[in-house]
Amino acid sequence: xxxxxxxxxxxxxxxxxxxxxxxxxxxxxxxxxxxxxxxxxxxxxxxxxxxxxxxxxxxxxxxxxxxxxxxxxxxxxxxxxxxxxxxxxxxxxxxxxxxxxxxxxxxxxxxxxxxxxxxxxxxxxxxxxxxxxxxxxxxxxxxxxxxxxxxxxxxxxxxxxxxxxxxxxxxxxxxxxxxxxxxxxxxxxxxxxxxxxxxxxxxxxxxxxxxxxxxxxxxxxxxxxxxxxxxxxxxxxxxxxxxxxxxxxxxxxxxxxxxx
Amino acid sequence: xxxxxxxxxxxxxxxxxxxxxxxxxxxxxxxxxxxxxxxxxxxxxxxxxxxxxxxxxxxxxxxxxxxxxxxxxxxxxxxxxxxxxxxxxxxxxxxxxxxxxxxxxxxxxxxxxxxxxxxxxxxxxxxxxxxxxxxxxxxxxxxxxxxxxxxxxxxxxxxxxxxxxxxxxxxxxxxxxxxxxxxxxxxxxxxxxxxxxxxxxxxxxxxxxxxxxxxxxxxxxxxxxxxxxxxxxxxxxxxxxxxxxxxxxxxxxxxxxxxxxxxxxxxxxxxxxxxxxxxxxxxxxxxxxxxxxxxxxxxxxxxxxxxxxxxxxxxxxxxxxxxxxxxxxxxxxxxxxxxxxxxxxxxxxxxxxxxxxxxxxxxxxxxxxxxxxxxxxxxxxxxxxxxxxxxxxxxxxxxxxxxxxxxxxxxxxxxxxxxxxxxxxxxxxxxxxxxxxxxxxxxxxxxxxxxxx
Numbered sequence: 001x002x003x004x005x006x007x008x009x010x011x012x013x014x015x016x017x018x019x020x021x022x023x024x025x026x027x028x029x030x031x032x033x034x035x036x037x038x039x040x041x042x043x044x045x046x047x048x049x050x051x052x053x054x055x056x057x058x059x060x061x062x063x064x065x066x067x068x069x070x071x072x073x074x075x076x077x078x079x080x081x082x083x084x085x086x087x088x089x090x091x092x093x094x095x096x097x098x099x100x101x102x103x104x105x106x107x108x109x110x111x112x113x114x115x116x117x118x119x120x121x122x123x124x125x126x127x128x129x130x131x132x133x134x135x136x137x138x139x140x141x142x143x144x145x146x147x148x149x150x151x152x153x154x155x156x157x158x159x160x161x162x163x164x165x166x167x168x169x170x171x172x173x174x175x176x177x178x179x180x181x182x183x184x185x186x187x188x189x190x191x192x193x194x195x196x197x198x199x200x201x202x203x204x205x206x207x208x209x210x211x212x213x214x215x216x217x218x219x220x221x222x223x224x225x226x227x228x229x230x231x232x233x234x235x236x237x238x239x240x241x242x243x244x245x246x247x248x249x250x251x252x253x254x255x256x257x258x259x260x
Numbered sequence: 261x262x263x264x265x266x267x268x269x270x271x272x273x274x275x276x277x278x279x280x281x282x283x284x285x286x287x288x289x290x291x292x293x294x295x296x297x298x299x300x301x302x303x304x305x306x307x308x309x310x311x312x313x314x315x316x317x318x319x320x321x322x323x324x325x326x327x328x329x330x331x332x333x334x335x336x337x338x339x340x341x342x343x344x345x346x347x348x349x350x351x352x353x354x355x356x357x358x359x360x361x362x363x364x365x366x367x368x369x370x371x372x373x374x375x376x377x378x379x380x381x382x383x384x385x386x387x388x389x390x391x392x393x394x395x396x397x398x399x400x401x402x403x404x405x406x407x408x409x410x411x412x413x414x415x416x417x418x419x420x421x422x423x424x425x426x427x428x429x430x431x432x433x434x435x436x437x438x439x440x441x442x443x444x445x446x447x448x449x450x451x452x453x454x455x456x457x458x459x460x461x462x463x464x465x466x467x468x469x470x471x472x473x474x475x476x477x478x479x480x481x482x483x484x485x486x487x488x489x490x491x492x493x494x495x496x497x498x499x500x501x502x503x504x505x506x507x508x509x510x511x512x513x514x515x516x517x518x519x520x521x522x523x524x525x526x527x528x529x530x531x532x533x534x535x536x537x538x539x540x541x542x543x544x545x546x547x548x549x550x551x552x553x554x555x556x557x558x559x560x561x562x563x564x565x566x567x568x569x570x571x572x573x574x575x576x577x578x579x580x581x582x583x584x585x586x587x588x589x590x591x592x593x594x595x596x597x598x599x600x601x602x603x604x605x606x607x608x609x610x611x612x613x614x615x616x617x618x619x620x621x622x623x624x625x626x627x628x629x630x631x632x633x634x635x636x637x638x639x640x641x642x643x644x645x646x647x648x649x650x651x652x653x654x655x656x657x658x659x660x661x662x663x664x665x666x667x668x669x670x671x672x673x674x675x676x677x678x679x680x681x682x683x684x685x686x687x688x689x690x691x692x693x694x695x696x697x698x699x700x701x702x703x704x705x706x707x708x709x710x711x712x713x
Contacts, residue, residue, distance in 0.1 A: 135356070136394075156355060160355065160356050160396075163396070163398035164398070209346075210351070212308075212313060213346060216311055217365040217412065220368055223367075224376075
């Protein structure tokens with residue numbers, strides 16, 4: 001079953017790298033992307049992150065592009081509006097649409113490009129995290145950041161049982177489909193309702209069983225989380241530092257530059 | 261020594277359904293015990309009572325002769341000593357990764373981090389899942405999940421392991437692996453209790469059987485005794501084990517004899533001969549009941565192997581000096597079984613043994629050995645029911661090698677040795693030991709001796 005992001009993250013070779021390093025890289029990328037005034041550094045970040053995710057993290061390129069398409073679609077619609085309706089200065093392009101004058105100005109275009117670059121870099125950073133760090137690695141991070149224990153325990157159990165219930169829901173849905181439960185709209189609604197109520201009852205029962213299972217292994221109200229020690233390697237450190245320095249230099253150089 | 265005992269046990273669920281009533285049973289240490297009964301006969305409830313999870317309405321459960329107390333400290337001790345593996349692995353595995361789940365028990369026992377780690381590594385190594393320790397459970401197959409559940413219990417090092425329907429939803433290969441694992445635990449002294457409605461499994465595997473029906477025990481004893489009683493089985497709605505049924509039918513037709521409830525196919529095959537009678541001339545001093553050595557026969561007189569040493573028991577002496585004797589044949593040139601301990605594994609050595617020993621049939625027992633063989637491209641002819649199949653091959657004069665490790669080496673050796681002793685059909689069986697080199701070819705001829713390699 002490889003159809004959710006977490007599954008790709010589980011299989012990624014970067015999964016076994018230090019989680020804090022990955023988090024630092026992502027945070028750095030987000031901050032620099034947002035604080036940059038030129039579209040160049042965010043684009044550089046986006047490129048680096050994409051390369052890392054696809055080449056080092058072995059995320060399938062096709063999947064990665066597909067994932068990017070959704071936010072990029074939104075961003076493009078947004079920047080079209082920004083480009084046409086904001087800014088002042090030199091007029092770069094103008095035409096009439098159904099008798100209404102439309103024009104792209106210098107400032108507007110620059111702002112539009114910046115917004116596009118920022119949103120892409122942000123998405124790339126987040127996808128890097130999502131595609132290389134599965135949920136199960138983040139529990140240790142949550143613990144180290146002093147999240148309440150009960151919260152972490154609950155999230156661990158919830159994570160596990162999401163998949164149990166997902167399987168259950170799929171098999172119930174299948175059982176309903178083969179008996180024509182989704183053949184018309186009203187029937188679909190009724191079947192969906194039954195699916196929901198059955199799942200609720202099942203999850204209730206599962207809770208009982210879970211308590212039993214935990215009790216029979218001497219549960220005393222505390223679930224210990226075992227962290228795996230993953231020291232940061234020299235090569236990773238060098239690569240990350242180089243990336244940070246390069247990005248900062250780029251940020252500094254493009255401070256007042258204009259590309260249009 | 262009795263490890264678990266119940267006296268007058270009764271349990272009814274809050275809604276009034278009686279699940280277990282008036283239950284008196286004794287389970288001996290180090291045994292393989294099977295509870296057999298239909299669905300809803302009270303097996304699962306009984307198991308929860310044995311582990312202290314449920315508290316009986318009446319009666320008591322005793323562990324090492326001491327009655328269970330139900331305060332939290334005593335319960336902890338009991339649950340450490342009596343581990344239970346549920347029927348549905350998804351109910352039991354709740355942590356996000358395999359490692360975390362197996363570590364749950366030892367961590368609750370208050371062990372140090374290092375000790376928990378050793379426990380978990382050992383348990384995972386044992387069930388052959390070390391490589392999957394960082395996987396989330398939903399990426400595992402049914403058999404792997406079952407093994408994780410067993411490892412989770414193993415890691416607490418219990419004296420008694422209870423498994424509720426251990427083979428439900430497993431494919432035959434997965435089922436064989438689980439049973440092999442259980443045999444191995446048992447070999448190291450754990451008491452194993454399973455529930456099942458598979459009579460074949462209970463008959464073949466267990467040392468002692470309890471028949472449950474309508475929340476009561478209606479029969480108990482060795483599997484041979486319990487499953488002989490067809491009336492009793494009818495009452496529980498179960499049928500006879502297949503091997504036993506086949507044996508009864510062929511015995512009734514005079515095609516088999518002498519088998520005392522064969523459990524495995526080799527044992528069944530061994531019964532496949534009518535009583536072997538012959539007229540012979542005997543010297544005058546011989547009496548009825550004496551044993552005669554008729555020497556070595558071959559050709560048409562040797563029915564089971566090329567050469568046979570034949571002993572005969574005199575049944576009746578005719579006045580004219582001829583006597584009716586019952587023949588006991590011993591094959592001389594049968595095959596052999598060699599057991600290789602993969603704890604000290606080397607591929608060149610195996611290749612050498614395969615070549616020099618003229619081995620035509622290779623089997624592997626235990627996950628570890630199977631993985632090793634797979635990695636190094638050793639072709640396996642059989643990977644489930646290994647002991648039985650190698651015995652059958654050896655009977656046909658083939659030479660076989662079994663790759664296995666740890667306690668399974670002794671277990672396999674013992675099983676095959678036992679077969680040789682009880683069947684009277686000789687073939688060589690030995691464990692590869694490195695000190696004495698590899699001299700299997702020269703020594704195969706004195707077939708009655710245990711082979712030293």
